[in-house]
Amino acid sequence: MTEDDWGFDPDFARTAAPLLDALYTTWWRVRADGLEHVPSSGPALVVANQAGGQPWDAAMLATALRRHGVRPDDPARFLVHGRPFELPFASTALRRLGGVPAAAGNAERLLAEGHLVLSFPEGGRGAGPGYARRYRLERLGHGGFVELALRSGAPIVPCAVVAGGPGLADRVMARVARLPRPPLPLPVPPAPARWRIAFGEPIAVAQHGPDAAEDRALVLELSEEVLARVQEKVYDSLVNREGAL
């Protein structure tokens, strides 16, 4: 009886935790840094790139936050683009874990309620760049996430997710990842490369006031700034990587 109006089900999340922990520690051996940058209360918008493809990026970000005891009473909610909510089983599991369709109004409402929201403004594009461009970020939407943060006054926390690293093994896995996948209703977890998650310092936007959301110049400027911060974190993580496997 603890499910909320969004369909987030803490009991289900607790039941699924061991499975997500196994993916986190054994499959991807995720290393997460900079968790102290995530505000421990009040609304906040985490803006991350996509490395493993949704919904796995979101699941691992949420798992990192949970394992490090960030906001134990208010687990992160994450925005999911496109197909997953059409699928049987996946739609139910995502919703119960805190997933919300990336539709206008949803993120704004979550922030207004004071939640921590994980967003992936690259959308579907981020998951499939060519191998050579795989660490270059795609354009972050049209800055909608900045408008959102401005309207709600929530700080933006840039976050970089890096999967894999240099070397032959990584090339092979990237090739495997592009093979046609069986049409299963559940998204298959991508290759077991080593992951790094790095949160950056929050960017406060509340001083601009909610009306600044209409200011295109400011929105684009902030959007570029967030993109640069995430990209910088991606490169940092690549420099400090410990091998793809």
Place this chain on the structure above:
Amino acid sequence: MAGRRVLITGVANAFGARLARCLASDAGVERVVGVDTRAVDPDLAERIDVVQADLRSPDLAPAVRAAAVDTVVHNDIVQFPEPGRPRATLHDVNVIGTLQLLTMCDGLPTLRAIVVRGSASIYGSEPGAPAFFTEGDADRFPLRTRFQRDIGELERLVGAFARRHPAVTCTVLRLQPVVGRDLDTPVNRLVRAPVVPTVLGYDPRVQLLDADDAVGALGRAVLHPVRGAVNVAADGVVSLSRALRHAHRPAVPIAGPLWGPLVSAARSAAGQPALPDEIGRYLRFGRGVDTTRMRRELGFRPHHSTLEALGRAAGATP
């Protein structure tokens, strides 16, 4: 406004009859005129003026003009076939009926308010939908089912009327699926069936409205009309599985492609027509609406939550 004169269309259906009873016993209402092609309960017919007429024909106008009504409640909007409203006529009743009604309202100098019993079906049930539809979200998704298109057309007609007549306050109440023990709609049959057929792998967020609250919201809108659309729904958006557990209803998950054929077969065995598409979609993707406007502007608070409404409809709780 003292001594209100209210016209109710579709007064013989479940909502119309109960609303007419409420208004007839309201001291602020001077006169209630009920319109329907069907026979009205004789007990009610004594307390209100009944006009036996078909909305789709223009012969209603003289009677209404003579009654000098100031409020029209358009309640003859049918989502499902019901007695006197066979399946083939639903579109005509919904769209042509509304068109004729509004044409008649055009020439009614005493008119101050129109209240329409619309439906939140206009938003549809979509996988990528906002978790809480607000009143401005009606055109977010294509209108997929027959009833959705009817409601869309109807709201367009009412919107056009409202623009031409700024002095008339037009309210469209968008009701979430209404459940109640006395209602005989496919939704209520589904809730009361020995086992409830759900779609395997889907557990939608659902939000309902108790039949008492549906009548209450209509009554409130008659006394305090507001401009534009207002979502009307019970408190609480809950997952279908939890709602059914709460109402002690056994659910039988059926794999997606088999769901339609199996449910249709079960219904035809019981002598019922096939389920409209919007119910199948609702059981996959659900729908939640934002009720801020209902609380703040309409000033209406439902008495029963979604879980209570379902429990009452299923006969589990009084």
